[in-house]
Amino acid sequence: MKSLLTLLLLSALHLQAYAAVEEGVRIKDLCRISSAVENNLVGYGLVSGLAGTGDSSRSGTTVRSLRNALLRFGINVDTKEVRSRNVAAVSLTTVLPPYAQPGDKLDVNVTSMGDAHSLVGGTLLMASLTGPDGKVYALAQGPVSVGGFQYDLYGNLVQKNHPTAGIVPGGAMIEKGVETQMVDSDGRLNYSLYDPDLTTVSRIVDSINLQFGPGTAHAVNAGRVEVTLPLEARSNPVRFLTAIEGLKVLPDRRAKIVVNERTGTVVSGGNVTVAPVSITHGDLTVIITTDYLVSQPGFVSRTGAGVRTQVVPDTTIEVNEAEPLSISLSANTSVAELVGALNKVKATSRDVISILQAIRRAGALHAELIIQ
Known part of the structure; x- marks a missing residue:
C-alpha cells in the first residue's frame, strides 16, 4: 500500500513538472547562484572644464582637492590663490558585477558634493573606486554626460532635470576582479530565489531531480536550493549549470495588490479573488x-x-x-472584475482604493494589500 501511494505521489510530481515545462519560467529567471553577488564601489574625484558653474571658493574641500591634484603634477599653489569656478568636487558610485575581469569597463554615476550649479561640459579626472574592504578595484576617468542643463542671467533661470548629476559611460576600468567560486570542494552549490516561496522552491527541486536524478537537488529553505553536481560534471560545471538554468518551472505567486495613493494606481494579479460581499459607496x-x-x-x-x-x-x-454606488459580488470574483464593475459606475481611482481597503478590513479580499 505504501509503495502504491509513493508511486502515485511521484506520478503526480512528474505530471506537475511536465506541466511546468510547457508553460513555466526558466530557473535562470527565478533564482541566481548564491555566490554570484554584486559589490558596490565608491570614490571621490574632481570634474574640470566647467564654464563657471563649478564650486565656489567657499567650498574648502574642493580648493584643497584641486591643490592636491596640482601637487601630483609638481605644481605647488597656495589655497588662497585658487579662485576657479571651473572645478567641482563629486562623489562616484558604481557596481562591480560578479565574474568581472581586469580590463572590463563600467558606467560611473557622478554627483556633485559642493555648491556647483551644473556639471555640463565637465571631464572627470582620474579617480580610484574602492570597495567596502578599502581596496581599489577600478579607476574612473572621462567626460561627464548630463541629461539636463541650467542657465541663469540677471536673476532669470532656465533648468532641465538635474544638471548636478551625470554619468560617465564606460568610464571605469576594472583593475582588480573578484574571484567567485561557484562550486565548493564537495561539488555543491546553492541557488537563491529572487522571491522566496515554499511551493516554488519545491517545484524547482522536483524539476532538477526529474531531469538529473533523485538527490541532485534539495530545498534548504523557502529561498535556497542546494545542488550536488555529478562526479563527471565537476571538472566542467558550466555545461551542467547551463542545463539547469534552461529548465522551466511554473512559479507559485502570492496574491498581492499594490496601491499607490499618490497617483491613484492599482495593480493586481489575475489570481486575486474577492469573497461574496456587498459594497455601498457614496460621496457627501x-x-x-x-x-x-x-x-x-x-x-x-x-x-x-x-x-x-x-x-x-x-x-x-x-x-x-451623490447617489451611493451599490455593487454585489459573487464568490471567486477577481479584482479585475471588481475594478471593471466600479469603472462602469464611474468610480474614481481614489474610490477604488478606498473600497479595496474597506474590503480588506472586512476580510473579503484574499490577497496582501500593499499601500505605497
Whole structure:
C-alpha cells in the first residue's frame, strides 16, 4: 500500500513538472547562484572644464582637492590663490558585477558634493573606486554626460532635470576582479530565489531531480536550493549549470495588490479573488460660500456721528449627496472584475482604493494589500 501511494505521489510530481515545462519560467529567471553577488564601489574625484558653474571658493574641500591634484603634477599653489569656478568636487558610485575581469569597463554615476550649479561640459579626472574592504578595484576617468542643463542671467533661470548629476559611460576600468567560486570542494552549490516561496522552491527541486536524478537537488529553505553536481560534471560545471538554468518551472505567486495613493494606481494579479460581499459607496460634498456685502445707509450725510458703513457677511451652505454606488459580488470574483464593475459606475481611482481597503478590513479580499 505504501509503495502504491509513493508511486502515485511521484506520478503526480512528474505530471506537475511536465506541466511546468510547457508553460513555466526558466530557473535562470527565478533564482541566481548564491555566490554570484554584486559589490558596490565608491570614490571621490574632481570634474574640470566647467564654464563657471563649478564650486565656489567657499567650498574648502574642493580648493584643497584641486591643490592636491596640482601637487601630483609638481605644481605647488597656495589655497588662497585658487579662485576657479571651473572645478567641482563629486562623489562616484558604481557596481562591480560578479565574474568581472581586469580590463572590463563600467558606467560611473557622478554627483556633485559642493555648491556647483551644473556639471555640463565637465571631464572627470582620474579617480580610484574602492570597495567596502578599502581596496581599489577600478579607476574612473572621462567626460561627464548630463541629461539636463541650467542657465541663469540677471536673476532669470532656465533648468532641465538635474544638471548636478551625470554619468560617465564606460568610464571605469576594472583593475582588480573578484574571484567567485561557484562550486565548493564537495561539488555543491546553492541557488537563491529572487522571491522566496515554499511551493516554488519545491517545484524547482522536483524539476532538477526529474531531469538529473533523485538527490541532485534539495530545498534548504523557502529561498535556497542546494545542488550536488555529478562526479563527471565537476571538472566542467558550466555545461551542467547551463542545463539547469534552461529548465522551466511554473512559479507559485502570492496574491498581492499594490496601491499607490499618490497617483491613484492599482495593480493586481489575475489570481486575486474577492469573497461574496456587498459594497455601498457614496460621496457627501459640503460647499460653504461666503460673500461680503457692504451696507451703507443713504442718510449717512444727514445723520452725522454714530452712523457708518458696515461689512455684512452673507454665507451660503450647500450640501450635495451623490447617489451611493451599490455593487454585489459573487464568490471567486477577481479584482479585475471588481475594478471593471466600479469603472462602469464611474468610480474614481481614489474610490477604488478606498473600497479595496474597506474590503480588506472586512476580510473579503484574499490577497496582501500593499499601500505605497
